[in-house]
Amino acid sequence: MDTPVLRLQDLPPRWARFCLQVASFAADELACPFTRKNCLVACSGGSDSTALLVMAAILCRRDGGTVFAAHLDHALRPESVEDAAFVDRICNQLDVPLISRTRDVGALAKELGVGVEEAGRRARYELYEDARREFGAELVLVGHQLDDLAEDQLMRLVRGAGWPSLGGMCAYDPSRSVLRPLLLTPKAALEEFLKDSGMDWRVDASNFDHATTRNRVRNGIMPALCVENPAYLDAAARLWRQARMDEAHWDTAVAQAHASVSKDGEARLIPARLLQASPGPLRLRIIKAVLEEMGPGQPLCDGLLKVDALWRKGKTGKSVRFPGDKEARIAKPGIRVQVIDRKKASG
């Protein structure tokens, strides 16, 4: 492996532009200019996060930011030790400080009573949070790219998500300081960038088995869609952009409306005045938001539509049950939302 190119001006023009596009996606479209910040890059050693590490190192050094890295060895495959060694080597080459940790994720899954995928996710985000604090990093950069986004949209479709959730994962989550600068960049371009820069990466063989829905979506359904439309990834990016715009709109509208929701003990009242002034899609989203803040349990669109229809027909006294023992009941002053049977269950 050659010594990696560390400065933007040493890259071929095509790849310099490629890096600058990623920086501009974050700065202009996500309003999160990571290249001027202290960033922790989550690096598995796969092509996505290795490319992210190289690009972040180049861009941050140019713009005044700093890059750190974190790697979790999940101890699920014999090769994982070599993956850790690879990340260590590449961080040395790039002169990026690294925190590397080994965790028996198989044992953790048993201990927590969750699946291996979920246990791995939790162990990783625990490490990222520790490393972020230790390095004083402001942001955690994660390597999800456009193929992951398209796959995520399909996973959400399979699971019955509504709009705008169907548009896929967010690119910048300020509440967790997580940024995905590569979210609209195809995986193939990242691998080409690494090859042209003389960089290597590790391949996780477990991505290719067909044991999980995610892998069957990734290796079966996604390729089938790309055969029907070779520009399918572009379509996925467009869908994501439209979803983000609709989401921002509805989030703002729901937050404004929410100020009029009143508390009555543990119950909430969505007042008639607010419901009358709100168009259908906003009414549904207000009811959804109020149900969600009352505890776990995902309200589905069918139930929300039922409540809304009852409200419009003035069916005072009628109610609809939702997962998590929640109910929405039509009343004269509005829609009353509450958790039922809680006293019985705890008393």
Add this chain to the structure above:
Amino acid sequence: MDTPVLRLQDLPPRWARFCLQVASFAADELACPFTRKNCLVACSGGSDSTALLVMAAILCRRDGGTVFAAHLDHALRPESVEDAAFVDRICNQLDVPLISRTRDVGALAKELGVGVEEAGRRARYELYEDARREFGAELVLVGHQLDDLAEDQLMRLVRGAGWPSLGGMCAYDPSRSVLRPLLLTPKAALEEFLKDSGMDWRVDASNFDHATTRNRVRNGIMPALCVENPAYLDAAARLWRQARMDEAHWDTAVAQAHASVSKDGEARLIPARLLQASPGPLRLRIIKAVLEEMGPGQPLCDGLLKVDALWRKGKTGKSVRFPGDKEARIAKPGIRVQVIDRKKASG
């Protein structure tokens, strides 16, 4: 084949309820109570349209409506003559007047220079319109069901549709007098209903080849999604309902906004005042609507987002090109939309 049950009260309670649910979907959810109207049922002889014919005959006789039928023999497969004979027989049994027509759709496709699928669609809708007039029918009932809807959503996803188009085909199109009363009914339930009623149907073998995107989606991708989520069809119905509500909202908002769009010769001006008063998703949909009314060519979300970003940044003089030689240009008084080079092309 037994003589079919013709009255609701003769059906087993389960299937009587089944028929009434279809009637109530149309009357309550679509505000189109077909059972009291003169209806033309488009019948291919397949399970969907045969079930629709039987259900419509039962429901319309009960509620005061009338049922007629139309069948097109596409002359594409040797068995199509038998399909036509089957529809003729079943209409006799049900005492439903039928107009049956044979058309060489293969030749029509060549004549029109379109695909066989498109030529068949045109020939069918031509027949439906003729038959509707001859019978004095108010509505054309079409047999699309929930599996078709889920397939349509995937076809739209593949082709890169946005929201709410992604929710799938509409159930009631007043402009064409077309109603799809079975749109939220699974195909399997329709076939069970026919079997339990002692009715037969025809199977179109060409649905099972893998020659078209539609068939690969139907026979490959759809079953794969249903394996991952056995309740996938329920999810498709929910997505459809949410899309319809969002669509109604945005259509109303765009129509209201459109009153402020001014004409300047062949160009249109979306005034600054309107743009400033509209939230992002509405701005995009206004620009889209104005572009669409200026002629063929589908504006994609990326271009619309670009125009919107230029507008927000006040980039007077900048423009974005759209398919169909259309352009949207940022100006002081608003966004000017026009077809360019039309004079050059015709002069």
